[in-house]
Every structure is written in structure tokens, then in C-alpha cells.
Amino acid sequence: MKVRFKIWRQDSPIDKGSFKVYEVDGLNPDMSFLEALDHLNEKLVLRNEKVIAFDHDCREGICGQCGVFINGRAHGPHENTTTCQLHMRSFEEGKVIVVEPWRAKAFPVIKDLIVDRSAFDRIIEHGGYISAKTGTASEANAIPVGKDIAERVMDVAACIGCGACVATCKNSSAALFTSAKINHLNSLPQGKPEEHQRVLDMTAQMAKEDFGHCTFTGACEVECPEGISINNIAEMNARFLKAKLFR
Amino acid sequence: MDLFFRKGVIASTGLFLCLFLIVHLSANCILLLPEDISRELYNSYSTTLRENLLIKLVAYILYLSIILHVVYALLVTIRNRKSTPIKYAVNHSNENSSWTSQNMGFIGFFILLFIVIHLANFWARIKLGMGEEVGTDALGNLDVYEVTSSLFHNIYYVSFYSLLMIPLGLHLHHGLKSAFKTLGFYHKKGLQAIAKIAVVYALIMSIGFGIIPFIVYFK
Structure with missing residues (x-):
């Protein structure tokens, strides 16, 4: 399989950056998108050129490290998937594939396709945890949690923090990510004692970072690899109001 | 903030x-009645509104709402623009979201333009007494019907009015659906259910406001 990659190259955060086109031959349609980039990088090494920097880790769709904008979509043309779970068979032979890093002021480019997502870490630092000691894993069953709550919580706990929600949002809003984290912890008994402070602190940090407002376009829930519902943002808003009124 | x-x-x-x-469209429906009944009813209705203290208060809330809606939409847009400098x-945003949801500010601009022209044609003449003086009807009420009817017999105005009801419908659809989530x-x-209601509401408003001027034009 042969394709033309048009990839964003940028040496450093202060470098201006530009697109560079690479003709890549010898690809297998069953290769993952990241394997295709590996294949291209091997060729670049042999040509003594700088390899393309991109984030990746588990390559199983669960770590949230990979993530690039492919042909105008976060994580590529399919809904609810990660870049590593995208395969070359999703593209047409000989066509141009445009690859860009996440574009958001809150996610500055470090190098090529790698962006700095530490703004997410700083939101987590402001309450995305519980400070109560809940014992070891085996003691988890000592605190009963209803099945419906457990299911709902699992849906949001699935967030892998890849940043596709911010990347695809026309406003670079981090509302889906933040709401997933808040609704996850605030729905569980372990998270209850700090629920109001958590929602106020995490949303305040979200506002301090360079994220925009959520205008409910719904793009985030389509691109989210875990299919986290946009209704979580509405739930976060309700929790925020409750915290303001009853804290 | x-x-x-x-x-x-x-x-x-x-x-x-x-x-x-909803209240505005209900009042516009009076224009669909036969002319003599319509004129009397429309004028007495508008006189009642102008003279009612409670309605006066609601009118001020209305002006304030329009201003706040626009000002805060601008503030939100400014922050959003700053958040997305590159x-x-x-970007195939049409594959993951509706065009309307991506362009609420752009659509809103046309609605604002419409409101300014609409207010200049009606509100400024009737409430502020600007422009040509408004006469009275047989019952001595200010002849607002005449103002409306004469404008709705101008094909350029009717076309402009009706055409701009398309962005209104689009704006209302996304706005109504999202407002509840925001709150x-x-x-x-x-x-x-709200998503379905928003479709019906937006259709009724845009078609309702858009078609009445044409009906009056051809009456």
C-alpha cells in the first residue's frame, strides 16, 4: 500500500513549523496508523533525516498517550477510537493523509506531533483524587455501591485523558474531560465528603488554563475514544450550581 | 469570572x-384575521401592552436580556478565539457536529441585524415617536396595525423579514437544546425530549414569523 503523508514538522515550541510531504510505500493495510508512522521513521533514519516525533505508549487504546488530528478529525476518520486503533485500511491507496498535532492554546506543541497536555494534570491536581484512606483493593467491597451507580461511574472513569475532546472542540474546551473526572469521583461514596470543593476547584483550574467555553457542539462525544456522553457536562454544571448554593 | x-x-x-x-408570534397571528377585526384587535392589544405597568417591567427585562445575551456571547467568543489561536x-467538523452548533455567533449576528432593523421600523416609531407620525384608529388607539400592514406590503421588507427567519430557526434550535444543559x-x-421540542419550537417560530408577512402581503 502506498500513501502520501502530509505531516506537521516543528522542531521546538518556539519554532514556526510547517507541513512536509512524505511518499510512503510498502505499507500493509492491516498496519495500525502508528505502525505506518514507525515505518516512515525507519525510512527517515536510513536517509539520515530527523524522525517524526509522536506520542504513544500502550498501543492498545487504553493509555491515552497517542492522539493526532488525521484528515480533519481527532484520532482519524472513525468515531470513538484512538489513533493506535486506527488501521491503514481506513485510507484509500495513493491518497494524501494530513497529520497535525492537537491545536489548542492550552496544548502547546513540544515537537512535531507531540503536545504538552500538562494542563489536564493541573486540573487533576485540583481535586481529581480522594484524600480519604479507603484501604487496599480487597477492602473495596466494604463500601457498597449500587450497580446503576457503578455502571454510570465506570462510563466516565473510562476517560483516558487523551485530549481529543479539547482538540476537536472549536473552542478548545476541556469541559468533557473535567466533567468526566468530577462526575466519576462525586458519584461514589468515597468522593462525597469533598464533592463541593472538588467541583469548584477543578472548574476554577479549568478556567485558569487556556481552555475555552463549552458551547455543546457535541463534537467531543463523537471523537472521545471512550464515547463519554456530553450530558456529563450538563451534570457537571448542575454539580457546580449545587456547590455554589450549598457549600 | x-x-x-x-x-x-x-x-x-x-x-x-x-x-x-411565543407571546410575540401569538400576537402576530391576529394579523391573519379579516382586516377590520384584525385592525381593531391588534391596536387594542398593543395599547393594552403599552399601558400595563407589569408589561412595562417585562419590556425592560426584555431589553436587558437582549443586551446581556449579546454582550456575554461576545465575551464567550473572545475567550474561545483566544483559546484556539491556530x-x-x-478540519471536517461537519462530520462530528452540526453546522449550526459550530456557527452560533455568525448566525446570531444576522438575528441582531434583524432586531436592530425591526426595532427601528416598529419600536422607534411607536414607542419613541421617531420618523413618520403614527395615526389612530376608529377607537382612538394608536394604529399599530397600519404601521405593520404598510411594511408588510413592501415586498423588499417582507422578503428581508422572512429570509432572516431561517437563521432565527437555526439559532433557536441549537440554543434551546443547549440552554438546558448549560443550566x-x-x-x-x-x-x-428537549431536543425534539427544540426542533418543533424552532420550526414553528421560523415558519410562523416567516409566513405571516407573506400572508398579509397577499391579503
Whole structure:
């Protein structure tokens, strides 16, 4: 399989950056998108050129490290998937594939396709945890949690923090990510004692970072690899109001 | 100022304006009656509104709502623009979201333009007494019907008025659907119902406001 990659190259955060086109031959349609980039990088090494920097880790769709904008979509043309779970068979032979890093002021480019997502870490630092000691894993069953709550919580706990929600949002809003984290912890008994402070602190940090407002376009829930519902943002808003009124 | 407050102002003023539009369209339906009944009813209705203290208060809330809706929408847009300084070279946002949801500010601009012209034609003449003086009808009420009817017999105005009801419908559809979420309503089935209601509401408003001028024109 042969394709033309048009990839964003940028040496450093202060470098201006530009697109560079690479003709890549010898690809297998069953290769993952990241394997295709590996294949291209091997060729670049042999040509003594700088390899393309991109984030990746588990390559199983669960770590949230990979993530690039492919042909105008976060994580590529399919809904609810990660870049590593995208395969070359999703593209047409000989066509141009445009690859860009996440574009958001809150996610500055470090190098090529790698962006700095530490703004997410700083939101987590402001309450995305519980400070109560809940014992070891085996003691988890000592605190009963209803099945419906457990299911709902699992849906949001699935967030892998890849940043596709911010990347695809026309406003670079981090509302889906933040709401997933808040609704996850605030729905569980372990998270209850700090629920109001958590929602106020995490949303305040979200506002301090360079994220925009959520205008409910719904793009985030389509691109989210875990299919986290946009209704979580509405739930976060309700929790925020409750915290303001009853804290 | 937190992110929620700005969007909360836009959502709550927007919902108030949605309610206002229902009342406005109901009043416009008087124009569909035969001319003599319509004139008398329309003029006495508008006189009642102008002279009622409670309605006066609601009118001030209405002006304030429009201003706050626009000002806060601008503030939100400014922050959103700052958050996205570099655009993608290729972005197929149409594959993951509706065009309307991506362009609420752009659509809103046309509605604002319409409101300014609409107010200049009606509100400024009737309430501020600007421009040509408005006469009275047989019952001594200000002949607002005549103002409306004469404008709705101008094909350019009728076309402009009706055409701009398309962005109104689009704006109302996304606005109504999202306002509840912004204000923290997250009941899944309730939101699905609101999404359906928003379609019906937007269609009734845009078709209703858009077709009445044409009916009056051809009456």
C-alpha cells in the first residue's frame, strides 16, 4: 500500500513549523496508523533525516498517550477510537493523509506531533483524587455501591485523558474531560465528603488554563475514544450550581 | 469570572427570549384575521401592552436580556478565539457536529441585524415617536396595525423579514437544546425530549414569523 503523508514538522515550541510531504510505500493495510508512522521513521533514519516525533505508549487504546488530528478529525476518520486503533485500511491507496498535532492554546506543541497536555494534570491536581484512606483493593467491597451507580461511574472513569475532546472542540474546551473526572469521583461514596470543593476547584483550574467555553457542539462525544456522553457536562454544571448554593 | 457564569447568563436570557417569542408570534397571528377585526384587535392589544405597568417591567427585562445575551456571547467568543489561536489546516467538523452548533455567533449576528432593523421600523416609531407620525384608529388607539400592514406590503421588507427567519430557526434550535444543559439539566430522557421540542419550537417560530408577512402581503 502506498500513501502520501502530509505531516506537521516543528522542531521546538518556539519554532514556526510547517507541513512536509512524505511518499510512503510498502505499507500493509492491516498496519495500525502508528505502525505506518514507525515505518516512515525507519525510512527517515536510513536517509539520515530527523524522525517524526509522536506520542504513544500502550498501543492498545487504553493509555491515552497517542492522539493526532488525521484528515480533519481527532484520532482519524472513525468515531470513538484512538489513533493506535486506527488501521491503514481506513485510507484509500495513493491518497494524501494530513497529520497535525492537537491545536489548542492550552496544548502547546513540544515537537512535531507531540503536545504538552500538562494542563489536564493541573486540573487533576485540583481535586481529581480522594484524600480519604479507603484501604487496599480487597477492602473495596466494604463500601457498597449500587450497580446503576457503578455502571454510570465506570462510563466516565473510562476517560483516558487523551485530549481529543479539547482538540476537536472549536473552542478548545476541556469541559468533557473535567466533567468526566468530577462526575466519576462525586458519584461514589468515597468522593462525597469533598464533592463541593472538588467541583469548584477543578472548574476554577479549568478556567485558569487556556481552555475555552463549552458551547455543546457535541463534537467531543463523537471523537472521545471512550464515547463519554456530553450530558456529563450538563451534570457537571448542575454539580457546580449545587456547590455554589450549598457549600 | 467563572466559565459557568458567562454561559449561564447566555442560557437564561436566551430561554427568556424563547418565551417572549411565543407571546410575540401569538400576537402576530391576529394579523391573519379579516382586516377590520384584525385592525381593531391588534391596536387594542398593543395599547393594552403599552399601558400595563407589569408589561412595562417585562419590556425592560426584555431589553436587558437582549443586551446581556449579546454582550456575554461576545465575551464567550473572545475567550474561545483566544483559546484556539491556530486553526487546523484540514478540519471536517461537519462530520462530528452540526453546522449550526459550530456557527452560533455568525448566525446570531444576522438575528441582531434583524432586531436592530425591526426595532427601528416598529419600536422607534411607536414607542419613541421617531420618523413618520403614527395615526389612530376608529377607537382612538394608536394604529399599530397600519404601521405593520404598510411594511408588510413592501415586498423588499417582507422578503428581508422572512429570509432572516431561517437563521432565527437555526439559532433557536441549537440554543434551546443547549440552554438546558448549560443550566445543569442532565436527565437523559428529559434531554432527548428537549431536543425534539427544540426542533418543533424552532420550526414553528421560523415558519410562523416567516409566513405571516407573506400572508398579509397577499391579503
